[in-house]
Amino acid sequence: xxxxxxxxxxxxxxxxxxxxxxxxxxxxxxxxxxxxxxxxxxxxxxxxxxxxxxxxxxxxxxxxxxxxxxxxxxxxxxxxxxxxxxxxxxxxxxxxxxxxxxxxxxxxxxxxxxxxxxxxxxxxxxxxxxxxxxxxxxxxxxxxxxxxxxxxxxxxxxxxxxxxxxxxxxxxxxxxxxxxxxxxxxxxxxxxxxxxxxxxxxxxxxxxxxxxxxxxxxxxxxxxxxxxxxxxxxxxxxxxxxxxxxxxxxxxxxxxxxxxxxxxxxxxxxxxxxxxxxxxxxxxxxxxxxxxxxxxxxxxxxxxxxxxxxxxxxxxxxxxxxxxxxxxxxxxxxxxxxxxxxxxxxxxxxxxxxxxxxxxxxxxxxxxxxxxxxxxxxxxxxxxxxxxxxxxxxxxxxxxxxxxxxxxxxxxxxxxxxxxxxxxxxxxxxxxxxxxxxxxxxxxxxxxxxxxxxxxxxxxxxxxxxxxxxxxxxxxxxxxxxxxxxxxxxxxxxxxxxxxxxxxxxxxxxxxxxxxxxxxxxxxxxxxxxxxxxxxxxxxxxxxxxxxxxxxxxxxxxxxxxxxxxxxxxxxxxxxxxxxxxxxxxxxxxxxxxxxxxxxxxxxxxxxxxxxxxxxxxxxxxxxxxxxxxxxxxxxxxxxxxxxxxx
RNA sequence: GCCGAUGUAGCUCAGGGGUAGAGCGUUUCCUUGGUAAGGAAGAGGUCAUGGGUUCAAUUCCCAUCAUUGGCUCCA
Numbered sequence: 053x054x055x056x057x058x059x060x061x062x063x064x065x066x067x068x069x070x071x072x073x074x075x076x077x078x079x080x081x082x083x084x085x086x087x088x089x090x091x092x093x094x095x096x097x098x099x100x101x102x103x104x105x106x107x108x109x110x111x112x113x114x115x116x117x118x119x120x121x122x123x124x125x126x127x128x129x130x131x132x133x134x135x136x137x138x139x140x141x142x143x144x145x146x147x148x149x150x151x152x153x154x155x156x157x158x159x160x161x162x163x164x165x166x167x168x169x170x171x172x173x174x175x176x177x178x179x180x181x182x183x184x185x186x187x188x189x190x191x192x193x194x195x196x197x198x199x200x201x202x203x204x205x206x207x208x209x210x211x212x213x214x215x216x217x218x219x220x221x222x223x224x225x226x227x228x229x230x231x232x233x234x235x236x237x238x239x240x241x242x243x244x245x246x247x248x249x250x251x252x253x254x255x256x257x258x259x260x261x262x263x264x265x266x267x268x269x270x271x272x273x274x275x276x277x278x279x280x281x282x283x284x285x286x287x288x289x290x291x292x293x294x295x296x297x298x299x300x301x302x303x304x305x306x307x308x309x310x311x312x313x314x315x316x317x318x319x320x321x322x323x324x325x326x327x328x329x330x331x332x333x334x335x336x337x338x339x340x341x342x343x344x345x346x347x348x349x350x351x352x353x354x355x356x357x358x359x360x361x362x363x364x365x366x367x368x369x370x371x372x373x374x375x376x377x378x379x380x381x382x383x384x385x386x387x388x389x390x391x392x393x394x395x396x397x398x399x400x401x402x403x404x405x406x407x408x409x410x411x412x413x414x415x416x417x418x419x420x421x422x423x424x425x426x427x428x429x430x431x432x433x434x435x436x437x438x439x440x441x442x443x444x445x446x447x448x449x450x451x452x453x454x455x456x457x458x459x460x461x462x463x464x465x466x467x468x469x470x471x472x473x474x475x476x477x478x479x480x481x482x483x484x485x486x487x488x489x490x491x492x493x494x495x496x497x498x499x500x501x502x503x504x505x506x507x508x509x510x511x512x513x514x515x516x517x518x519x520x521x522x523x524x525x526x527x528x529x530x531x532x533x534x535x536x537x538x539x540x541x542x543x544x545x546x547x548x549x550x551x552x553x554x555x556x557x558x559x560x561x562x563x564x565x566x567x568x569x570x571x572x573x574x575x576x577x578x579x580x581x582x583x584x585x586x587x588x589x590x591x592x593x594x595x596x597x598x599x600x601x602x603x604x605x606x607x608x609x610x611x612x613x614x615x616x617x618x619x620x621x622x623x624x625x626x627x628x629x630x631x632x633x634x635x636x637x638x639x640x641x642x643x644x645x646x647x648x649x650x651x652x653x654x655x656x657x658x659x660x661x662x663x664x665x666x667x668x669x670x671x672x673x674x675x676x677x678x679x680x681x682x683x684x685x686x687x688x689x690x691x692x693x694x695x696x697x698x699x
Numbered sequence: 700g701c702c703g704a705u706g707u708a709g710c711u712c713a714g715g716g717g718u719a720g721a722g723c724g725u726u727u728c729c730u731u732g733g734u735a736a737g738g739a740a741g742a743g744g745u746c747a748u749g750g751g752u753u754c755a756a757u758u759c760c761c762a763u764c765a766u767u768g769g770c771u772c773c774a
Binding site: 155165166167168251252253254255256257260261262266267268269271297301302308310314360361362365366369370387388390417419421422423424425426427431518520521522539605607608609610635636637638639640641642643644645646647653655657658659667669674675676 | 700701702703704710730731732733734735736737747764765766767768769770771772773774
């Protein structure tokens with residue numbers, strides 16, 4: 053007998069060799085039918101595998117991450133079988149579970165293509181296989197045997213994978229007519245899969261290396277209930293409605309023009325107003341923290357970027373140098389503000405008493421991003437960083453870094469960004485050639501960041517290979533409406549550029565010393581930040597930020613005169629207001645302004661004219677909130693703004 | 700940059716080898732209306748661009764450009 057301990061601490065004795073499924077069955081048949089995988093002492097295994105020793109057990113359903121993982125992994129195998137049915141000779145790369153669903157990378161037979169039109173028949177085939185209730189059978193094989201099987205099948209990708217595996221650890225899973233190399237765990241049988249949807253199709257390099265062949269990647273998702281699929285698809289639809297590219301157009305915030313060039317955003321008046329408010333908000337914060345505004349040009353001599361290392365790293369893949377009539381004279385569009393700021397630091401001799409120097413600029417930079425990478429406002433070729441560089445003594449580094457974290461957290465809090473990931477971006481352990489500077493400097497910088505994050509009790513994830521080429525970063529990442537992660541705020545420690553630009557200050561010992569630099573941008577870039585803000589708020593911006601705070605809606609033209617009077621009053625109180633003077637019925641005007649997400653609507657008619665008031669309606673809340681005087685509503689608005697900015 | 704998809708009116712989209720359609724928006728007129736769509740009439744398109752096939756191309760083919768889903772990259 054062995055002792056099984058359940059998550060609630062209860063224990064029960066079972067015969068040696070009992071399976072997770074047996075244990076679930078002993079509790080309830082219902083439970084047994086929902087169990088997808090089993091956790092044994094922290095390791096996830098198949099429900100049918102025997103358990104031979106005392107263990108802590110967890111029974112995973114679809115609702116658990118471990119359950120979803122097995123569920124979608126099996127779904128990928130079933131999809132592979134369906135694909136093999138339609139495309140004999142197809143070869144398989146990898147087919148893992150992802151956050152929402154699964155994919156399989158496949159190499160289609162010569163001359164065959166697959167398109168979204170084929171999805172329906174593949175989905176039907178998947179469900180047909182699923183309904184067959186085929187057991188998914190695990191088999192341990194020797195490396196030799198595994199190699200034989202896939203040599204016979206002619207699947208070179210699997211062979212490549214097997215060659216990287218240790219003998220004795222190789223398992224195969226078979227359902228119906230399909231066998232795949234797989235670590236598992238998997239569903240007990242195919243019938244668990246009740247609903248499936250193939251989502252999209254994409255190219256993906258074998259093993260993520262662009263020198264390798266590009267395989268066809270098919271994404272899908274599956275569920276144990278049809279209803280769950282329907283709900284998931286609805287969720288996707290709703291996310292699409294929040295997409296900043298759609299809302300940016302609808303709310304007239306920004307646009308692009310082929311004639312200007314791709315990846316070069318044009319801010320429309322309302323978008324510019326919004327952005328300007330964000331900038332002013334940050335300027336005020338930075339003033340309080342002792343930053344000094346500077347302004348630098350959009351281009352600089354090529355030599356500047358040779359010095360900084362940008363040219364060697366990105367020069368060939370960038371916007372190309374600007375040539376002048378003068379022989380040999382070359383300028384570059386600035387890809388970063390730091391070299392200019394270094395030169396400002398260098399413009400006068402510094403004493404340790406001058407430090408830290410904090411130079412801030414909303415600096416527009418230009419980077420020739422790969423064309424396939426451009427995306428709305430989140431990745432563009434011309435954008436404005438809320439950039440600043442802090443030049444400080446090594447002793448001041450920690451405190452300065454902590455203060456920057458405070459700024460970022462304050463901004464995120466004010467704007468209600470709750471779901472963000474704090475990521476420590478370090479060097480690639482394998483390939484240090486991607487970076488400039490000495491090991492010593494890198495270790496110092498990386499430690500400084502790790503310590504600062506610790507001091508602030510930030511819950512961080514460490515990502516290797518994500519550092520900037522001149523230094524490690526602390527990045528603040530958020531997700532957009534379609535679940536993609538973007539870096540917003542970033543704080544970077546840099547010992548390297550001070551060296552390259554020969555930055556110096558005179559210390560109390562009367563010797564020259566090198567300052568440390570902190571690069572930081574709480575928003576990251578105005579473009580990306582606004583994009584994410586649009587998606588997080590679904591276009592319903594906080595009152596202090598929104599381009600139009602209120603609209604006056606006259607019940608009929610007879611009240612236009614009174615509307616203008618109200619407008620003047622509100623303007624005097626700095627409330628951003630306009631009048632909807634269109635010859636439309638009031639219901640129509642309300643609907644249109646609701647859709648424009650204007651926070652307040654002030655309806656004025658006979659009653660309001662007589663009592664010298666306005667009828668107040670709040671966006672998204674419907675109905676009539678009663679009559680107020682202009683002074684009263686101004687107070688309400690100002691209080692709400694105060695609340696938003698002081699939290 | 701690579702693989703796939705898409706490109707028709709300001710917007711969202713239908714259509715299809717014989718020189719184009721809807722809804723919304725816009726304009727004009729009627730209506731002067733009380734908290735999420737009042738009515739009528741009109742204007743608006745070299746069907747992304749350039750080639751090719753064809754008696755005939757917006758439709759089929761090729762290329763380019765742009766958008767888009769991924770991959771790679773990301774200062």
